[in-house]
Amino acid sequence: MSNVFVIDSFYQPLNPVHPARARLLLKQGKASVYRMYPFTVILKRVVAQPEVKPLRIKLDPGSRTTGIAIVNDASGEVVFAAELTHRGQAIKAALDDRRAVRRSRRQRKTRYRKARWSNRKRKQGWLPPSLESRIANVLTWVKRLSRSCPLTAISMELVKFDLQQMENPEVSGVEYQQGTLAGYEVRGYLLEKWNRTCAYCGAKETPLQIEHIHPRAKGGTNRITNLCLACEQCNTAKGTLDIAVFLQKKPEVLKRIQAQAKAPLKDAIAVNTSRWLRFV
Known part of the structure; x- marks a missing residue:
């Protein structure tokens, strides 16, 4: 159970107290509620x-x-504990929606809009x-808690994920140093990976296009694990459809493609990128 933060009438933070003690102070009229969360009197x-x-x-x-978690260094007692939920995924989705709207607006038959990305x-x-939202969220709550209790030190777990080891646990030696695309460009690597055939219909000896398995319009990325090769007819027919919908009549093809497409590493990348930037 988290304790209740206490400040005096000059907004000076004091030692947190047990919730029962806080209820007694409120009942006797010696204190009043200052903030609901974190609960402060x-x-x-x-x-x-x-x-x-x-x-x-x-x-x-x-x-x-x-x-x-806020702990007493002397006794090791946990004074306050909470879980902070970030809005990073919601912000990414909102930016993707805005990008799609602007792209469609530029493609409609409206007046010419001069390109602005070059300036x-x-x-x-x-x-x-x-x-930035994740970092600002943590900093905001650290400053807010420091105004409610006497914080003198801060500790943060510096987590780092090995993305290549997560994708391929067996990789080692020179292969680990070179990476997946060593000696290839993206198109050449995809031609070898998909055996120069359309991933959807198996067509050979035809011009092939780079296709996003999970559509870009629905949050897909340009990672090599999200790319395959498709003929023009299949690429046009799929469009922005989900692959499960597009291949609902070909379950064996869907299973084969999903086996090659690995899970995205967005969460691990986010932690690796922001691990040193929270209090710099």
Whole structure:
């Protein structure tokens, strides 16, 4: 059970108290509710020389959620614990929707809109808005908690994921150093991987196009695991359809393609990118 934060009438943080003690202070009229979450009460007097115990805030960062715990360094007691949910995925989805709307607007038969992407430069240290949101979310809550309790130290778990080892646990040696596309370009690698045939209909000896298994319009990426080869007819017929819908009459083909397409590593990449940037 998390304790209740206490501040005096000068907004000076004091030692957190047990919820029963906080209820007693409120019942006796010695304090009032200052904030609902994290639940904080404010005393109706000033504490001249408070004897506060130093507290440490600990962070366990993640892509979707971040664990927060405030502990007493002397006794090891957990004073406060919470799980912070991030909006990174929602921000990414909103930006994808906006991009699709703007793309369709440019393609409609409306007045000519001059290209504007060539006059924009990214500043040094630029991060995607979804990652900035995660970092700002953690910083906001650390500052908010520091105003409610006497924090003197901070600790954060520096997690790092080996993406290549996650994709292929057996990789080692020179193969690990070179990576998947060593000696190839993307098109050449896909031609070898898909045996120069259409992934959907198996057509050979025909011009092949690079196709996104999970459509870009629905959040698909350009990762090599999301790419395959398709003839023009299959590529046009699939369009932005989900692969399960497009191949619902060919379950064996769907199973084969899904076996080659691996799960995305968005969450691991998000943690790796932002691990050193939260308090720099």
